[in-house]
Amino acid sequence: MTETWATSGSLGIDLHLDPATGPGLRRGLTDSLREAVRTGRLAPGTRLPSSRSLAADLGIARNTVAEAYADLVAEGWLTARQGSGTRVAEGRAMPPTGTAPRRRERPRPVYDLVPGTPDLASFPRAEWLKAARRALTAAPHDALGYGDPRGRTELRTALAGYLARARGVRADPERIVVCAGFTHGLGLLGAVLRARGLRTVTVESYGLEVHWNLLAAAGLGTVPLPFDELGTDPAGLTGPGAVLLTPAHQFPMGDALHRDRRAAVLDWARRTGGVILEDDYDGEFRYDRQSVGALQGLDPDHVVYLGTASKALAPGLRLAWLVLPPGLVEEVTRAKGGADTCGSFDQLTLAEFIGSGAYDRHLRAARLRYRRRRDALVSALATRAPQVRVTGIAAGLHAVLRLPPGTEPSVVQAATWQGLALNGLSFFRHEAARTEPVDALVVGYGTPPDHAWAGALEALARVLP
Amino acid sequence: MTETWATSGSLGIDLHLDPATGPGLRRGLTDSLREAVRTGRLAPGTRLPSSRSLAADLGIARNTVAEAYADLVAEGWLTARQGSGTRVAEGRAMPPTGTAPRRRERPRPVYDLVPGTPDLASFPRAEWLKAARRALTAAPHDALGYGDPRGRTELRTALAGYLARARGVRADPERIVVCAGFTHGLGLLGAVLRARGLRTVTVESYGLEVHWNLLAAAGLGTVPLPFDELGTDPAGLTGPGAVLLTPAHQFPMGDALHRDRRAAVLDWARRTGGVILEDDYDGEFRYDRQSVGALQGLDPDHVVYLGTASKALAPGLRLAWLVLPPGLVEEVTRAKGGADTCGSFDQLTLAEFIGSGAYDRHLRAARLRYRRRRDALVSALATRAPQVRVTGIAAGLHAVLRLPPGTEPSVVQAATWQGLALNGLSFFRHEAARTEPVDALVVGYGTPPDHAWAGALEALARVLP
Numbered sequence: 001m002t003e004t005w006a007t008s009g010s011l012g013i014d015l016h017l018d019p020a021t022g023p024g025l026r027r028g029l030t031d032s033l034r035e036a037v038r039t040g041r042l043a044p045g046t047r048l049p050s051s052r053s054l055a056a057d058l059g060i061a062r063n064t065v066a067e068a069y070a071d072l073v074a075e076g077w078l079t080a081r082q083g084s085g086t087r088v089a090e091g092r093a094m095p096p097t098g099t100a101p102r103r104r105e106r107p108r109p110v111y112d113l114v115p116g117t118p119d120l121a122s123f124p125r126a127e128w129l130k131a132a133r134r135a136l137t138a139a140p141h142d143a144l145g146y147g148d149p150r151g152r153t154e155l156r157t158a159l160a161g162y163l164a165r166a167r168g169v170r171a172d173p174e175r176i177v178v179c180a181g182f183t184h185g186l187g188l189l190g191a192v193l194r195a196r197g198l199r200t201v202t203v204e205s206y207g208l209e210v211h212w213n214l215l216a217a218a219g220l221g222t223v224p225l226p227f228d229e230l231g232t233d234p235a236g237l238t239g240p241g242a243v244l245l246t247p248a249h250q251f252p253m254g255d256a257l258h259r260d261r262r263a264a265v266l267d268w269a270r271r272t273g274g275v276i277l278e279d280d281y282d283g284e285f286r287y288d289r290q291s292v293g294a295l296q297g298l299d300p301d302h303v304v305y306l307g308t309a310s311k312a313l314a315p316g317l318r319l320a321w322l323v324l325p326p327g328l329v330e331e332v333t334r335a336k337g338g339a340d341t342c343g344s345f346d347q348l349t350l351a352e353f354i355g356s357g358a359y360d361r362h363l364r365a366a367r368l369r370y371r372r373r374r375d376a377l378v379s380a381l382a383t384r385a386p387q388v389r390v391t392g393i394a395a396g397l398h399a400v401l402r403l404p405p406g407t408e409p410s411v412v413q414a415a416t417w418q419g420l421a422l423n424g425l426s427f428f429r430h431e432a433a434r435t436e437p438v439d440a441l442v443v444g445y446g447t448p449p450d451h452a453w454a455g456a457l458e459a460l461a462r463v464l465p
Numbered sequence: 466m467t468e469t470w471a472t473s474g475s476l477g478i479d480l481h482l483d484p485a486t487g488p489g490l491r492r493g494l495t496d497s498l499r500e501a502v503r504t505g506r507l508a509p510g511t512r513l514p515s516s517r518s519l520a521a522d523l524g525i526a527r528n529t530v531a532e533a534y535a536d537l538v539a540e541g542w543l544t545a546r547q548g549s550g551t552r553v554a555e556g557r558a559m560p561p562t563g564t565a566p567r568r569r570e571r572p573r574p575v576y577d578l579v580p581g582t583p584d585l586a587s588f589p590r591a592e593w594l595k596a597a598r599r600a601l602t603a604a605p606h607d608a609l610g611y612g613d614p615r616g617r618t619e620l621r622t623a624l625a626g627y628l629a630r631a632r633g634v635r636a637d638p639e640r641i642v643v644c645a646g647f648t649h650g651l652g653l654l655g656a657v658l659r660a661r662g663l664r665t666v667t668v669e670s671y672g673l674e675v676h677w678n679l680l681a682a683a684g685l686g687t688v689p690l691p692f693d694e695l696g697t698d699p700a701g702l703t704g705p706g707a708v709l710l711t712p713a714h715q716f717p718m719g720d721a722l723h724r725d726r727r728a729a730v731l732d733w734a735r736r737t738g739g740v741i742l743e744d745d746y747d748g749e750f751r752y753d754r755q756s757v758g759a760l761q762g763l764d765p766d767h768v769v770y771l772g773t774a775s776k777a778l779a780p781g782l783r784l785a786w787l788v789l790p791p792g793l794v795e796e797v798t799r800a801k802g803g804a805d806t807c808g809s810f811d812q813l814t815l816a817e818f819i820g821s822g823a824y825d826r827h828l829r830a831a832r833l834r835y836r837r838r839r840d841a842l843v844s845a846l847a848t849r850a851p852q853v854r855v856t857g858i859a860a861g862l863h864a865v866l867r868l869p870p871g872t873e874p875s876v877v878q879a880a881t882w883q884g885l886a887l888n889g890l891s892f893f894r895h896e897a898a899r900t901e902p903v904d905a906l907v908v909g910y911g912t913p914p915d916h917a918w919a920g921a922l923e924a925l926a927r928v929l930p
Binding site for chain 1 (some may be wrong): 610
């Protein structure tokens with residue numbers, strides 16, 4: 001249900017773009033164009049606009065368009081000839097029913113520096129399987145049946161203890177709702193807030209389009225707060241409503257919400273009865289100083305805490321959690337539907353994983369690994385690209401590399417040619433943000449396996465100015 | 466998002482009832498009443514209508530209301546005194562914020578004969594863990610990342626082979642979408658059909674309210690087909706649209722869709738471009754004759770096949786699958802959101818479980834177990850309640866016990882007093898059904914563990930006329 005439509009003047013049709021991060025947007029565009037050709041909305045022989053002009057129309061990177069075109073040429077839907085541009089192939093519209101469009105796997109980039117996925121090669125498979133065996137062996141029979149829509153009580157209890165200890169969250173298992181990843185949780189909150197009559201949610205100037213689109217799918221517009229040298233500025237919060245923030249580690253800029261501004265947001269929520277949605281996506285990963293505690297711990301009646309296993313363990317688990325103010329529990333549980341939507345086996349296993357101490361051990365090892373990578377990144381840049389300033393590195397799994405003004409698009413393009421998947425900062429900028437655009441790269445250092453990190457750094461250094 | 470409102474004239478307020486099967490409906494009513502007291506919509510001292518009159522208002526069983534009242538008396542929200550009826554307790558409205566309503570676990574019935582859950586005690590834990598170990602050990606790293614929204618390719622491939630072999634489904638992995646249980650899949654289809662402009666879906670006179678409510682939540686009304694001595698009669702299908710059927714084993718009546726009527730439904734779909742939603746919830750369990758193949762195999766362009774692991778393995782897995790006509794794949798995938806919502810570990814494990822033959826072995830053992838129970842049920846009834854006719858026993862995990870006219874409510878009530886959880890047939894009757902009501906019990910024989918089956922039968926025999 002998370003979708004958005006983009007109108008392209010140069011193409012003369014509407015394109016249906018799924019909200020998604022980088023690779024997803026490209027795939028959405030590819031699917032959308034393929035569908036337009038398949039159904040005949042783009043007639044055979046039609047000349048497509050240049051990738052530059054379609055990109056400008058859609059407000060997306062030119063690269064994304066060029067890659068979607070290349071995909072569809074490879075699939076035979078489009079033809080590209082020197083001098084005559086890109087055209088819809090003849091005789092391909094309306095293939096016989098009985099053939100679903102095949103999704104072609106794109107060739108992978110050599111190095112993936114898109115933030116958001118941890119190092120999957122270091123997932124503790126053996127430890128996880130041990131925990132699974134203990135958990136499934138000990139589980140009562142009813143753990144295999146239809147469950148509490150809030151999720152398994154074993155996991156909610158383990159999370160309440162862990163979050164209190166590690167993140168300062170004031171959590172009661174009765175107020176935790178397990179969900180199938182962060183996006184599922186945000187979607188539930190969007191539905192509940194919309195049902196309460198909200199029309200917009202305040203967000204940050206920088207963030208993930210997929211989140212804004214999820215809220216849009218729930219019928220909620222997004223209005224960005226200003227962003228200045230101190231970070232996100234909540235002074236603009238006035239009337240009652242809801243705000244989505246990344247207080248421990250602004251995504252993607254990388255700073256913690258300034259102390260005075262933390263106080264200001266809480267003050268706003270208390271004065272107006274507002275709700276703060278605290279996206280604590282990587283709160284576990286902090287390197288240089290004391291962990292920044294969750295905002296929720298300061299006011300559990302006004303803050304919804306959103307945490308996830310996607311960064312600390314693996315997105316494939318599809319496990320995230322909401323810690324809710326008392327007044328929201330019933331509504332969110334109802335929005336989740338009559339039954340649990342998350343498999344109980346992984347919930348029981350994660351509870352056992354946390355309870356046995358394996359989660360803490362895994363996090364300690366991961367913190368060390370990512371810190372080493374960050375240090376290598378910083379030192380490589382100091383040598384190879386001394387004019388590039390690195391910021392946002394006290395925590396998390398990504399860094400922001402400040403570039404000379406005007407160079408971001410060409411550096412991103414050069415990176416693609418070098419087999420590097422990464423995003424420029426503009427990819428994360430809300431379209432309504434009034435903050436002065438900054439040229440920068442967002443470099444995720446979580447995804448590549450350890451053995452590939454030196455090569456990734458070398459390739460990155462080559463494309464930097 | 467699956468919700469419905471029921472207005473009670475005798476209570477003077479609207480009640481919010483979650484769609485759910487028996488125990489869920491009771492909990493929904495309990496939650497709803499508790500909320501009404503908590504928020505003051507039902508003032509302290511207010512006298513509640515009798516359970517009989519509220520039940521009549523809401524069109525639900527009197528038992529359900531009586532049990533909800535008893536729950537809330539136990540929790541202290543209501544008081545019940547001889548002679549003064551049930552009243553809202555004094556001084557309990559608006560408890561201080563900071564306390565979420567606790568869900569009290571109800572004492573379990575001694576024997577659970579509500580259909581829908583298999584014998585969880587016979588879930589093959591050891592075999593499953595072995596498959597999990599093999600699957601997770603062999604999985605590529607990217608299996609732990611964000612996945613294809615249709616689900617893991619390993620599982621879709623295994624299902625395509627299995628469904629073709631066991632159910633005659635013409636399945637291509639590209640047209641399979643894995644979802645988090647049947648209700649998730651039906652919700653996705655509801656959203657897609659509504660987006661295509663449908664306003665109603667045709668259903669059967671007998672079925673599950675939770676399914677009708679799911680469609681209602683998607684904005685789709687439900688119109689029941691007539692039901693006669695040959696079963697569901699599709700003659701009423703006229704214009705284009707969609708119909709939800711249980712062709713292999715009508716739920717809960719238990720017969721396969723009559724041969725002529727299978728042909729008539731397919732003919733309707735072809736003539737009008739209609740869509741048949743085939744709920745094949747327990748197609749694996751057939752005892753006395755050749756398995757009834759899936760309707761989908763006869764016309765994969767007009768039938769959506771819905772299957773689930775909830776009956777064959779365990780609902781706690783939250784795994785089900787849609788096999789879609791080519792034209793629906795993109796829309797359903799889009800409705801599912803940008804990413805997979807099912808954990809990849811269980812998907813990989815189920816693929817391995819099917820591929821290794823463990824699934825077939827488990828099903829053979831389960832078929833034998835349930836068949837023995839069914840035989841014991843039939844023979845116990847022949848001896849202890851010869852006037853009760855048993856129907857719908859050729860397949861599945863439940864039977865229909867025909868009762869003398871007018872006795873259903875008292876038998877259901879007597880069963881509750883005996884610690885038996887079961888539903889009368891009227892519980893499964895669509896409110897708009899024009900079929901003559903029939904007094905009967907629907908007895909699930911899947912849920913109790915083997916050792917409890919004799920006791921359950923004995924308790925059942927005691928309450929039958």
